[in-house]
Amino acid sequence: MSFHLVIGHGAAGAATARLLAEQGHEVRVVTRSGRPAEPAVEGIEHLALDASDPARLTQAARGAAAIHGCAAPPLPQWAAHWPALTSALCAAAEDSGAVLVMLGNLYGYGPVGGPLTEGLPPAATGPKGRVRAAAWEQARALHEAGRIRAVEVRASDFFGPGVTDGGHLASRAMPNLLKGRPVAVLGDPDTPHSWTYLPDVARAMAELATEERAWGRPWHIPTAPALPVRAMVERLAAEAGTGPVPVRRLSPAVLAVAGLFSPLLRELREVRYQFDRPFVMDSTAYEAAFTLRATPLEQQVAATVAWWRERLRGPEAGS
Numbered sequence: 001m002s003f004h005l006v007i008g009h010g011a012a013g014a015a016t017a018r019l020l021a022e023q024g025h026e027v028r029v030v031t032r033s034g035r036p037a038e039p040a041v042e043g044i045e046h047l048a049l050d051a052s053d054p055a056r057l058t059q060a061a062r063g064a065a066a067i068h069g070c071a072a073p074p075l076p077q078w079a080a081h082w083p084a085l086t087s088a089l090c091a092a093a094e095d096s097g098a099v100l101v102m103l104g105n106l107y108g109y110g111p112v113g114g115p116l117t118e119g120l121p122p123a124a125t126g127p128k129g130r131v132r133a134a135a136w137e138q139a140r141a142l143h144e145a146g147r148i149r150a151v152e153v154r155a156s157d158f159f160g161p162g163v164t165d166g167g168h169l170a171s172r173a174m175p176n177l178l179k180g181r182p183v184a185v186l187g188d189p190d191t192p193h194s195w196t197y198l199p200d201v202a203r204a205m206a207e208l209a210t211e212e213r214a215w216g217r218p219w220h221i222p223t224a225p226a227l228p229v230r231a232m233v234e235r236l237a238a239e240a241g242t243g244p245v246p247v248r249r250l251s252p253a254v255l256a257v258a259g260l261f262s263p264l265l266r267e268l269r270e271v272r273y274q275f276d277r278p279f280v281m282d283s284t285a286y287e288a289a290f291t292l293r294a295t296p297l298e299q300q301v302a303a304t305v306a307w308w309r310e311r312l313r314g315p316e317a318g319s
Helices: 009-020 052-059 075-096 129-146 174-178 198-208 229-240 252-259 263-271 284-289 297-313
Strands: 002-007 025-029 045-048 066-070 099-104 149-154 158-161 183-185 195-197 218-220 247-249
Touching: 002 009, 002 052, 009 025, 009 045, 009 066, 009 198, 025 052, 052 075, 066 075, 075 099, 075 129, 075 149, 099 129, 099 198, 129 149, 129 263, 149 174, 149 198, 158 198, 174 229, 174 297, 195 198, 218 284, 229 247
Parallel strands: 002 025, 002 066, 025 045, 066 099, 099 149, 149 218, 158 195, 183 247
Antiparallel strands: none
């Protein structure tokens, strides 16, 4: 087994680190605090450092087989902080010879009129989409120059156990849903939307770190067929046994007021199009080339309900 460096310990970083440790790898997780956000897991070392510091990150990465870039600055700071983080990741990959596995999203494509595929050009209309597209372009250029080995793994909105504040079907939906209360959502609740299951994110990060033929391009993580928010809430409520749960669209006026108090909602205005029209990710290229398949939706739903029930029983439950 080998040594893997995981940058970030949010939902995706934590899931990736756990999976790699379960596979028998030596895992080091880099965060600013160096403290795990969950109980310690055997085989995972936590290291405190600023991942945008190229010298320190390069030192931490020496001997690594792969660097998994799962960190992200807070949304309001993307334009200011993504370039330095990307440069540090690339510098560490070049010095160590480790494969750089970057976790990306779909912002870089911008609004499109059909399914999202890896062949679409970057056409983001806002700063967050442009900075995410630029991060991969920087790594891709270095890969093509023979200086690093890099691959980007792209996901749609995260869903599943471990997804909390940043998920549209997480903290803003699950506590109410489990109590049979109405769920308020962004955008059109009846337009198709792709939801990438968090454990499948970790599996893709681990799989493509060792697949040489994957390197040098982006891949869409295998994701279940797109379903509207309302349909997802119906399935979750049925699994929870809470009966039909009303799904209400937040009006633009309410969102404008909420944005005054919520930095996340304020920053999401740039990508509101993802919830106002079909937002469907095509992952057939990955499925044709590699072994991972999306976890069946019924298993995703059952695991998510069970995880949230356990979470809300804990001391952090508000009621």
